[in-house]
Amino acid sequence: MSDSKIIQFARLEEFVEEDLGVGNVVRVVALEIxxxxxxxxxxxxxxxxxxxxxxxxxxGHILACYxxxxxxxxxxxxxxxxxxxxEYDGVWEKAERLKERVxxxxxxxxxxxxxxxxxxxxxxxxxxxxLRATWKSDPSRTPSD
Numbered sequence: 001m002s003d004s005k006i007i008q009f010a011r012l013e014e015f016v017e018e019d020l021g022v023g024n025v026v027r028v029v030a031l032e033i034x035x036x037x038x039x040x041x042x043x044x045x046x047x048x049x050x051x052x053x054x055x056x057x058x059x060g061h062i063l064a065c066y067x068x069x070x071x072x073x074x075x076x077x078x079x080x081x082x083x084x085x086x087e088y089d090g091v092w093e094k095a096e097r098l099k100e101r102v103x104x105x106x107x108x109x110x111x112x113x114x115x116x117x118x119x120x121x122x123x124x125x126x127x128x129x130x131l132r133a134t135w136k137s138d139p140s141r142t143p144s145d
Contacts, residue, residue, distance in 0.1 A: 004056075004060040004061050004062060005061045005062070006061070006062045006064060006125055006126075006128050007062065007063050007064070008064045008065070008066075008128075008130065008131040008133075009063070009065045009131070009133055010132075010133050010134065011065075011133060011134055011135065011136065012102070012105070012134075012137075013137060014065075015053060015063060015065040015133075016106065016109050016113075018055075018057060018063055019057055019058065020055060020057065020063075020113055020115040021058075021114050021115060022113075022114035023114075024055055024056070024115040024116075025055060025056075025115065025116050025117075025118055026053060026054070026055045026110070026117050026118070027055065027117075027119070027120070027121050028053050028099060028102055028103055028106065028117060028118070028119055029051070029099070029119060029120075029121075029122055030049070030050070030069075030092070030095040030096055030098075031049070032047055032048070032049050033048040033049075033050075034048075041075075042076075043075055043076030044073065044074075044075050044076075045073070045074055045075075046071065046072075046073055047073070047074050047088070048070070048071045049068075049069050049070050049088075049091045049092060050066055050068040050070075050130075051066070051095055051098050051102055052064070052066050052067075052130065053065040053066075053067070053102060053106070054122070055115070055123070056123060062123055062125065064123075064130060064131075066132060067102065067135055068132050068133075069091055069094045069095040069098055070087075070090075070091035070094065070095075072084065072087060074088060099119070101138060101140055102135070103117060103119065
């Protein structure tokens with residue numbers, strides 16, 4: 001896979017239009033991306049939580065779609081009653097609900113196209129930053145999403 005490319009999609013609908021056929025596996029996980037903010041303040045970091053949808057096509061290219069749920073700044077050390085950590089837990093709950101909706105959507109399409117959907121395993125993008133995507137056909141989407 002040394003010649004593989006990462007192909008990122010800005011819409012989940014475009015991701016599923018790729019050539020994902022019989023034998024391909026689409027992996028769906030709620031995942032946190034963490035970045036250090038400053039070397040001057042150890043433990044301070046930016047955290048992004050979202051649903052990552054990834055597959056490897058027949059040519060060996062990585063297909064990726066990242067549906068962000070929330071982003072915040074955290075400092076090490078969970079403190080009881082801290083509103084930032086309460087927000088963090090709430091974002092994870094939203095990410096899990098979105099993951100379930102994405103799974104349902106993909107399982108419907110997989111029945112037509114023949115690929116399988118799994119919630120285990122992460123296809124590593126290396127140092128590539130995920131492109132923020134949307135999902136216009138999400139049945140639970142509100143105008144503010």
